[in-house]
Amino acid sequence: MRQFISLLFIAAALSGVSGVSSVMATASDGIASSSAGPAMPVTVPDTMAERVKPCTVCHGQADRVGRDAYYPRIAGKPEGYLFNQLRDFRDGRRYYRPMTLLLANVSDEYLREMAAYFSALRQPYPPPEQVISSPTEIRQAQKLIQQGDATRDIPACIECHGKQLMGTAPFIPGLLGLPRIYIAAQFGAWKNGGVMRGQESNCMSDIARQLTIKETNAVAAWLAAQPVPENAEPADVLSPEMVQRCGSIVQRSADR
Amino acid sequence: MxxxxxxxxxxxxxxxxxxxxxxxxxxxxxxxxxxxxxxxxxxxxxxxxxxxxxxxxxxxxxxxxxxxxxxxxxxxxxxxxxxxxxxxxxxxxxxxxxxxxxxxxxxxxxxxxxxxxxxxxxxxxxxxxxxxxxxxxxxxxxxxxxxxxxxxxxxxxxxxxxxxxxxxxxxxxxxxxxxFKPGVYQADPTKSTEWNRGAYLVQGLGHCSACHAERNPLGGMIGRKGDDKLGGGQIMGSNWYAPSLTSSLEASTAGWPVEEIVQLLTTGISPRATTSGPMAEVVSQSLQHLTKEDARAVAIYLKSLPETQSHQQVNPPAQAEQLQAWLRYGARIYKEHCQDCHGDSGQGAPGIYPPLAGNRSVTLTPPTNVIRSVLNGGYPPSTSGNPRPYGMPPFAQVLRDGEVALVLSYIRNAWGNRASLVTTAQVDKSREGITER
Incomplete structure (x- = not known):
């Protein structure tokens, strides 16, 4: 590759010598051939699948680790959740520059349509991760997930993310079928306020800050090791108490 | 809203x-x-x-x-x-x-x-x-x-x-x-009312030359002829080049039907060109809201701008044998990643996926914009005339700098296109720009 590159430089420098190019321009060979007459325009299907190609280049059937970031699968996530993420990326409230650049000047209506498309997309989940946790870690994780810790004002995960941990429509995402590293990274982002800048601090940020690294790692490991239940669907009702506490997440769709 | x-x-x-x-x-x-x-x-x-x-x-x-x-x-x-x-x-x-x-x-x-x-x-x-x-x-x-x-x-x-x-x-x-010369726009009596309205919008309120003009090191505009300050230039503080609106090698619309100019300005997309980056933002926030009459006036004025030479020297490579071999490598990357949408002859799907053959934004001498398009991808703006645009995937995460350089060098010299090669260093420099606007 390096050789290619240095040769490209030389070629670029050579081409600066005037006169060479005009002669050569006529001697184009196979590469520049377009002698078969004007080509027919490409046929483009009028579908959402075609329209979201810019998304699916990174967000495929499975979560994927890329060169710069982690690309989670987005199929089947709750519609309101996806819409909120798209809008927050576009407007810089959730910070990841490539998403901001990709979505600049896309209307709310269109983002909603994209969210609905991915939300309705059914793709098989990957098998659970083989994670080795100690019995103490497993107990710790299960307690936080099922009961929370009232002494530190940490609600049980299932209160918002559903008894099956598959989320609550339309705003709360599921926690199963996600890799351990992704869940751990999200905890980190919540602690640092990077998932949703400017959100009122009453919900996930506060909860994440209450948890120790050991706890978040234990929870992430346990969640990643669970299989996704057959025909898993998000729960449909959130308790009024959590609606109030997490208003910044669940009430924002109507704010514009 | x-x-x-x-x-x-x-x-x-x-x-x-x-x-x-x-x-x-x-x-x-x-x-x-x-x-x-x-x-x-x-x-x-x-x-x-x-x-x-x-x-x-x-x-x-x-x-x-x-x-x-x-x-x-x-x-x-x-x-x-x-x-x-x-x-x-x-x-x-x-x-x-x-x-x-x-x-x-x-x-x-x-x-x-x-x-x-x-x-x-x-x-x-x-x-x-x-x-x-x-x-x-x-x-x-x-x-x-x-x-x-x-x-x-x-x-x-x-x-x-x-x-x-x-x-x-x-x-x-x-x-x-x-x-700086203060003064309200003075109508040119030899021109039509429509033309004068277009000139007023382009030169004044629309402040097109704020981007589409070359700046000297002091930030002053370098006008070529009188008031024609639309000769293209690097947009200050950004990694975008605003093409000349007066050079037929760049973004002059002298040879376009008026309707297509109006279409590009008000919907963000047209058979020959698609707006991206800062121009997509301008279409989205401003131009799509122009009345039909004003959009037409702007188009008529832009179309009438006299041709000026591009400041940019066109520097196509010599078609040496070795070069052909690299370009063939670029062609392979094109086939794998680009051809589905842009076609085997760069013909695209006009109005949906822009043609690359004969597309001036592809062959612009500073390859800044086309590199950015490949690295960042993006959607043309959602406008009432084109509410659900098709988009370009970002390839920053998919292709390496050298591959972007090769595929762009190929695209810039295929199907009748002739432009300078793109170097890996240029692609690398653009990646820095991803952190800015």
Whole structure:
């Protein structure tokens, strides 16, 4: 590759010598051939699948680790959740520059349509991760997930993310079928306020800050090791108490 | 958004032609507002003026700079980085403490027309008064009336960070002497009304030359012929090149049907070209809202601009055998990643996926924009004429710099295209730009 590159430089420098190019321009060979007459325009299907190609280049059937970031699968996530993420990326409230650049000047209506498309997309989940946790870690994780810790004002995960941990429509995402590293990274982002800048601090940020690294790692490991239940669907009702506490997440769709 | 609704409502009301008697029965609050004006206006006239101002403010895309990303409209706070420092745009909502609630029409006119703030301080030309000076007093007053009618937003923005060597008002006086000529647009009697309207919008309110002009190291515009300051240039503080609107090698529309120019400006996409980057933003926030008449006037003016030579030297490579081998490698990358949408002959799907064969934004001499398009991808703006655009995937995460250089070198020299090769270093430099606007 390096050789290619240095040769490209030389070629670029050579081409600066005037006169060479005009002669050569006529001697184009196979590469520049377009002698078969004007080509027919490409046929483009009028579908959402075609329209979201810019998304699916990174967000495929499975979560994927890329060169710069982690690309989670987005199929089947709750519609309101996806819409909120798209809008927050576009407007810089959730910070990841490539998403901001990709979505600049896309209307709310269109983002909603994209969210609905991915939300309705059914793709098989990957098998659970083989994670080795100690019995103490497993107990710790299960307690936080099922009961929370009232002494530190940490609600049980299932209160918002559903008894099956598959989320609550339309705003709360599921926690199963996600890799351990992704869940751990999200905890980190919540602690640092990077998932949703400017959100009122009453919900996930506060909860994440209450948890120790050991706890978040234990929870992430346990969640990643669970299989996704057959025909898993998000729960449909959130308790009024959590609606109030997490208003910044669940009430924002109507704010514009 | 709310503003647009209000503006529409006002426009509808104005259309009904409420009688002055009804206008007299207005709330005390509104009357107070009327009295503040030098010449008291009836409420209907005021509403008409505000509606016109809302339209003109859109045409001038005030909201574009005076709104931070994800922030409240017109409350300022957007950072514009230039070689002279980082300018933070001001809050132009009518809040008294943090906005322009204490300003009157004359103050506003002074800013637009003379580039002076209310306190007499000279403004930095990051605020494009070099173009806004061409705006008529009537239009200035209308825009001001619109801004006065906005909901005041309390938002104190951080001060601009002007580099110390430029933070000196007498320097601005000198700069102005060299590069600023105040004066309202003067119609050219030899041209049609439509052409003159287009010229007024392009040169003044639309401030197209703020981007589409080459700047000298002092930030002054290098005009080629008289007032034709649209010869293309690097957009200050950004990694985008605004192509020349007067060179047929770049983005001149002299050879286009007027309808296609209108289509590009108002929907963001046309058979021959697609807007991206800063221009997509301008279409989205401003140009798509132009009336048919104004969009056509702009198109007619742009189409009429006399051809000027591109500043950029076209530098196509010699087709040596070794080079052919590299380009074939680029062709393989093209086949794998690009051909599905852009076609095996770069023909694309006009109006959906832009053709690459004969596409001037692909062959522009500085390859900045086309590199960015490949690295960042993006959607053309959602507009009422094209609400669900098809998009370009970002390849920064998929292709390495050397691969981007090869595939672009190929595209720039295939199907009759002839342009300089793209180097890995150029691609690498563009990646840095991903962190900026």
């Amino acid at each position: 709310k503003i647009a609704v209000v503006a529409t409502a006002v426009a509808v009301l104005a259309g009904i032609g409420l009688s002055p008697e009804i206008a007299g029965a207005t709330s005390p609050k509104k009357q107070a507002k009327v009295e503040r004006n030098a010449t008291p206006l009836s409420s209907v006239l005021l509403q008409q003026r505000q509606a016109r101002g809302a339209y003109l403010a859109r045409a001038g895309n005030c909201i574009g700079c005076h709104t931070a990303q994800g922030g409240r409209a017109y409350a300022g706070g957007r950072k514009l980085s230039t070689p002279f420092g980082t300018f933070v745009t001001s809050n132009i909502t009518p809040d008294k403490a943090t906005g322009i609630g204490d300003w009157n029409e004359d103050d506003f006119w002074k800013a637009l027309h003379e580039g002076k703030s209310r306190d007499g301080r000279l403004l930095y030309p990051a605020f494009p008064y070099t173009e806004y000076t061409k705006i008529t007093r009537e239009d200035s007053d209308a825009i001001f009336a619109h801004l006065r009618a906005l909901e005041p937003v309390v938002q104190q923005n951080p001060p601009s960070q002007v580099a110390s060597r430029y933070d000196f008002q007498p320097l601005l006086t000198l700069w102005r002497a060299a590069y």
